[in-house]
Amino acid sequence: MSDRDRLAGGLRELDLALNDDQVTALLTYRDLLVKWNRAFNLTAVRDPGEMIARHLLDSLAVLPHLEAGPTLDVGTGAGLPGIPLAIARPDQAFTLLDGNGKKARFVRQARRELGLDNVEVVHARVEQYRKAPSQIISRAFAALSDMLAVTGPVIAPETRVLAMKATAVERELAELPAGWTARVEPLAVPGLAETRVLVIIRRPQ
């Protein structure tokens, strides 16, 4: 099966209707990741076929839970989940932030090559960032309470915080600061046997 077929099949399983240009953009991003990864060590996933499920479909699996509005991807690394989400939602503004210079450089390059006008790339530590988005998302960034501590200044009362997690989250949920509420949504990622969850957090009102 070709990678395009594998991706298209995964998108069908996720019930996501992306057009041919969007599927091509996702594969182009994957190809850029493979190319830059050789020199810059951007991701531990090295197999191009494996990137379809582990990076593309895994990122897109959160789409049903993503609301409209400016969205900040904290600790985006090589652009995950931000780049696949920005390809899927071209009318939504995404800010992709990372403190690592070589990763931010790669994401800028991917943004340029893919013509993603809805993406802003910020090379900074989130502790220094002050523009409040309506939604914050992260994948594999930090323990929930640490994430809330460093992003706290940009979390307004109405901000949703979405944390994509690969592991059991019970202990992290128990360590949330008093008054914060969290809902855990299971994510089924086509092609991945492991459990994935999305934790949706709100600050005390």
Ligand SMILES: C[S@@+](CC[C@H](N)C(=O)[O-])C[C@H]1O[C@@H](n2cnc3c(N)ncnc32)[C@H](O)[C@@H]1O
């Ligand atoms: C484990 S990687 C995850 C990358 C990507 N989200 C993914 O799922 O592949 C965590 C990323 O967070 C970034 N990071 C860690 N602490 C940060 C901070 N305080 N401010 C900005 N970026 C940070 C690191 O540079 C790294 O790229």
